Amino acid sequence: MLPQPAVGTDHPLHRFGPQTRRAQPASRHAAALAHENETLAHAMQLMGATMSYPHNAEIFGENEPAEYLYKVVSGSVRTYKILTDGRRQIGGFYLAGDIFGLQFADEHTFSAEAITDTKVLVVKRSTLAALAGRDAAVARELFTLAGRELKRVQERILLLVKSAQERVAGFLIEMAERAAAGNIVELPMSRQDIADYLGLTIETVSRTLTGLESTAAIEVPSSRRIVLRNRSALNRLNG
Amino acid sequence: MLPQPAVGTDHPLHRFGPQTRRAQPASRHAAALAHENETLAHAMQLMGATMSYPHNAEIFGENEPAEYLYKVVSGSVRTYKILTDGRRQIGGFYLAGDIFGLQFADEHTFSAEAITDTKVLVVKRSTLAALAGRDAAVARELFTLAGRELKRVQERILLLVKSAQERVAGFLIEMAERAAAGNIVELPMSRQDIADYLGLTIETVSRTLTGLESTAAIEVPSSRRIVLRNRSALNRLNG
DNA sequence: CGGGCGCTTGACGGACCTCAATTTTTGTGG
DNA sequence: CCACAAAAATTGAGGTCCGTCAAGCGCCCG
Numbered sequence: 001m002l003p004q005p006a007v008g009t010d011h012p013l014h015r016f017g018p019q020t021r022r023a024q025p026a027s028r029h030a031a032a033l034a035h036e037n038e039t040l041a042h043a044m045q046l047m048g049a050t051m052s053y054p055h056n057a058e059i060f061g062e063n064e065p066a067e068y069l070y071k072v073v074s075g076s077v078r079t080y081k082i083l084t085d086g087r088r089q090i091g092g093f094y095l096a097g098d099i100f101g102l103q104f105a106d107e108h109t110f111s112a113e114a115i116t117d118t119k120v121l122v123v124k125r126s127t128l129a130a131l132a133g134r135d136a137a138v139a140r141e142l143f144t145l146a147g148r149e150l151k152r153v154q155e156r157i158l159l160l161v162k163s164a165q166e167r168v169a170g171f172l173i174e175m176a177e178r179a180a181a182g183n184i185v186e187l188p189m190s191r192q193d194i195a196d197y198l199g200l201t202i203e204t205v206s207r208t209l210t211g212l213e214s215t216a217a218i219e220v221p222s223s224r225r226i227v228l229r230n231r232s233a234l235n236r237l238n239g
Numbered sequence: 240m241l242p243q244p245a246v247g248t249d250h251p252l253h254r255f256g257p258q259t260r261r262a263q264p265a266s267r268h269a270a271a272l273a274h275e276n277e278t279l280a281h282a283m284q285l286m287g288a289t290m291s292y293p294h295n296a297e298i299f300g301e302n303e304p305a306e307y308l309y310k311v312v313s314g315s316v317r318t319y320k321i322l323t324d325g326r327r328q329i330g331g332f333y334l335a336g337d338i339f340g341l342q343f344a345d346e347h348t349f350s351a352e353a354i355t356d357t358k359v360l361v362v363k364r365s366t367l368a369a370l371a372g373r374d375a376a377v378a379r380e381l382f383t384l385a386g387r388e389l390k391r392v393q394e395r396i397l398l399l400v401k402s403a404q405e406r407v408a409g410f411l412i413e414m415a416e417r418a419a420a421g422n423i424v425e426l427p428m429s430r431q432d433i434a435d436y437l438g439l440t441i442e443t444v445s446r447t448l449t450g451l452e453s454t455a456a457i458e459v460p461s462s463r464r465i466v467l468r469n470r471s472a473l474n475r476l477n478g
Numbered sequence: 479c480g481g482g483c484g485c486t487t488g489a490c491g492g493a494c495c496t497c498a499a500t501t502t503t504t505g506t507g508g
Numbered sequence: 509c510c511a512c513a514a515a516a517a518t519t520g521a522g523g524t525c526c527g528t529c530a531a532g533c534g535c536c537c538g
Contacts, residue, residue: 016503081397084478089397100439104386132364146385153392153488154348158320158328160399161438164526197369199400201527206486225533239323403494430517440495445518462517463501 040141043131046070048123053114060101062111068122070101075118076188078112080196092152092198093189095179102149114190160199161237167198168208169237172218176228183228191223279380282370283310287362292353299340301350307361308342314357315427318349319435329436331391333430334418341388354427399438401478406437407447408476411457414469421469430462 003108050073053059059070062081070077072094079091079100091110094100103109132139159170171194176185187194191202198205209226212218217234219227289312294296298309301320309316311333317338318330330349333339342348371378398409410433415424426433430441437444448465451457456473458466467473 040274055241083397087243087400089400091393091396104390105390132378133375139371139378143343143381143385146382146389150385150389150392151342151344153389153396157321157330157392157395157399160396161326161328162322175327202485203487203528204526207526210486442496442519443494446494449518461523 004105011116021207026156039135040145041071043128044121047127047131048068048121050124051120053120055114055117055120055152057114057118059112059114059118059120060108062109063107064099065106066103066108067125068101069099069125069128070112071099071121071123072096073119073121075120075219076115077112077118077120078115078189078197079112081110088196089199092156093175093193093197095188099145102145104146115193123191164198164200164204164208165211166237166239167200168194168205169217169234170239172212172226172228172233173234173238176231180228183231185226185228187224187226201228257466277382278374278376280310282367282377283308283360283362285369286366287360290359290361292357292359294353294356296353298351298353298357298359299347301348302346303347305340305342305347306364307340308338308367309351309363310360310362311335312336312358312360314359315354316351316357316359317354317428317432318351320349326436328438329432331395332414332432332436334427341384343385354432368441402435403439403443403447404450405476405478406439407433407444407451408456408473410437410472410478411465411467412473415470419467422470424465424467426463426465434470 006138024076029141048071048203052122053075059077060068074096076096077094079094079101081091083091092100093115100112128138128142132142157176159167162170172185175187176183179185185207189197191205194200195202195205200208209218209220212234213220217228217230217237221227250353265377286457287310292314295369299305299307299361313335314337316333316337316339318333320328320330322328331339332354339351340347367377371381383450394413399408414426415422418424428436430444434441434444439447448457448459451473452459454472456469456476458468460466
């Protein structure tokens with residue numbers, strides 16, 4: 001998708017050696033930033049390392065110690081859990097710019113995999129915690145982040161109690177809000193991923209998409225590309 | 240950043256008059272407490288007001304500004320949302336000791352009602368935020384709280400994709416962990432509440448309970464009282 | 479060009495919802 | 509404390525949505 005993002009080279013300080021490190025408080029940076037709510041992003045870039053994961057590679061596993069916080073630079077990530085009956089439940093999708101690994105427990109409660117070839121910025125949790133202790137703006141941002149995550153999960157609960165059509169419509173609306181270029185949504189994930197996210201089967205997802213297409217609410221020119229033709233109809237379905 | 244707020248309530252000493260106030264950091268108090276993770280509970284008691292709500296009374300409404308944080312002193316609370324089709328989705332149940340209203344947004348995303356006659360401790364969010372800015376222990380506790388809430392919601396997602404029997408079994412296990420006296424679980428909420436929590440109908444909930452009773456996994460001596468007879472069977476159902 | 483994988487489409491059955499009647503529990507006034 | 513009414517919960521019958529099983533199609537990659 002993005003050919004060699006310049007972000008990857010965005011000077012984690014360690015590249016230039018320790019002498020570039022300065023003992024200035026992080027809050028100094030905040031003042032220098034146009035938007036103070038970018039303090040965290042800034043800090044992550046400074047303190048983090050960029051890692052690359054190919055298609056389907058594991059980023060971390062369930063029950064591993066949760067040492068790091070991750071930010072998607074490019075590509076896309078799914079978190080998931082395998083249930084005892086063998087089914088897979090997807091915890092969430094994370095696209096470029098999203099932060100994941102924000103469990104507050106000592107261990108990850110989900111595993112994480114790259115859906116497509118993905119670059120992520122990795123920051124030690126303890127480092128961020130220390131920074132948050134010094135810089136209230138960072139602490140506030142972390143709270144905001146936690147709040148967003150909580151809200152997203154709560155909204156998914158609302159989705160999961162609805163009909164298949166409503167779930168798929170809701171999913172498309174969510175993805176459109178997060179990753180739309182106009183009315184065209186490029187889905188990085190497979191039908192199986194979507195099904196495991198929505199608690200449906202691939203057959204039902206597929207049939208529902210076909211159904212939406214037949215009512216002219218969407219078009220599906222290729223399986224990973226969806227064109228939203230009638231958003232208000234989708235919104236109506238979403239409830 | 241932290242302009243010495245007049246909120247002299249940051250420790251118990253204020254009870255003995257303003258002259259006892261000292262310019263010591265709040266973290267000192269944490270060390271004085273037996274369990275440092277009770278700082279927040281302590282602060283809430285000092286700074287909060289106790290309010291009483293009768294059966295079915297509204298505590299706050301969806302879309303109202305979220306000014307307060309609440310802690311259940313006695314009784315029980317449900318949060319919920321009315322969907323556009325008229326159905327009601329319950330966001331969560333909160334029992335004695337639980338904290339709710341922990342949205343991070345400016346407005347509540349759910350309404351809250353007392354299930355039974357309930358007393359809650361109410362604390363202004365802004366007061367807590369100020370305290371968290373001064374006292375890192377409080378900030379940490381708030382994070383822990385947010386993490387617990389997030390985990391609970393995530394686990395509910397896992398529940399919602401399962402069969403009716405698994406959902407009900409999971410619900411009983413959850414309630415048993417939170418409010419059990421031995422093997423006896425007293426449910427404060429109605430079947431309708433349970434159904435709206437699990438995304439089922441009251442008929443299905445009722446039938447499922449009857450089914451579990453017929454397999455000797457539970458007993459239902461009265462509709463709000465459940466006796467767990469075979470926890471391992473329930474755990475097996477829960478997946 | 480052939481094989482494999484992801485996706486779609488079809489037929490069928492079962493789990494859960496809907497509608498309805500009955501029983502049990504709760505609340506109220508005498 | 510009992511009688512009655514209202515609400516909550518249970519039970520039953522029938523219908524529907526979605527899961528299961530299976531076949532067929534399209535696309536990518538070797």
